[in-house]
Amino acid sequence: MDKIxxxxxxxxxxxxxxxxxxxxxFHAYYRNDNPIAVISAxxxxxxxxxxGKGNPICYLFGVTGSAxxxxxxxxxxxxxxxxxxxxxxxxxxxxxxxxxxxxxKDGENTIIKIKLPKKELCLxxxxxxxxxxxxxxxxxxxxxxxxxxxxITTVFSIGGMYLTVRRAIEQWLFWLGxxxxxxxxxISIAMSGVRVYSTIIMWAVYLVLAVYFYFDWKKELNTRTx
Numbered sequence: 001m002d003k004i005x006x007x008x009x010x011x012x013x014x015x016x017x018x019x020x021x022x023x024x025x026f027h028a029y030y031r032n033d034n035p036i037a038v039i040s041a042x043x044x045x046x047x048x049x050x051x052g053k054g055n056p057i058c059y060l061f062g063v064t065g066s067a068x069x070x071x072x073x074x075x076x077x078x079x080x081x082x083x084x085x086x087x088x089x090x091x092x093x094x095x096x097x098x099x100x101x102x103x104x105k106d107g108e109n110t111i112i113k114i115k116l117p118k119k120e121l122c123l124x125x126x127x128x129x130x131x132x133x134x135x136x137x138x139x140x141x142x143x144x145x146x147x148x149x150x151x152i153t154t155v156f157s158i159g160g161m162y163l164t165v166r167r168a169i170e171q172w173l174f175w176l177g178x179x180x181x182x183x184x185x186x187i188s189i190a191m192s193g194v195r196v197y198s199t200i201i202m203w204a205v206y207l208v209l210a211v212y213f214y215f216d217w218k219k220e221l222n223t224r225t226x
Contacts, residue, residue, distance in 0.1 A: 017049050020205055024198050033198045040068035041202035048206055052213035054110035056100035062093040076189055080139050080150035084157055096165040113217050116168040128159045149185040153178050172214035179207040
């Protein structure tokens, strides 16, 4: 019975991923979307999905998606996001690949998940909040398109990526907050007439996946402690 449930779950997840990719492609064709946004969206969603399953292969899609997102951020004057992806995300994708491969379950190609100590989590949040303020000031003087949202999403994405490499369940809570704010940022950009519909869909899917995989990881961690 358990094997049947697991099999059905895998089928559902794969069909969900494929349906989103197909939807993005057809929607992009219909709305004449930016091709850079389309490629970034497909790679980003695939990365997040495979990362949620705990497979290190996700970082191959992460590198590609991050590179195209750099171009997209440059095109839309989002200097904080550009700096984040070019200087931090791309190198961390490589670090994450090797870190995850060193922490695989015996006989499996999935990682051992952890829960971050509360003291470390509180310290991380405090540090990121302080850094966000200074990044905001910097972005204001660099004429960033949206300095408030860009600074918060940029800095807390750093925390989210750190937690991802650490294999910590708390990453999904970070991504949940980042996804909501980033989605709002790109919607405001789209309302100004810029064709970034695939990017909006991407961040909306990120939001759904963050909720889904938080509870999926939580269930596994709870089962392990019983």
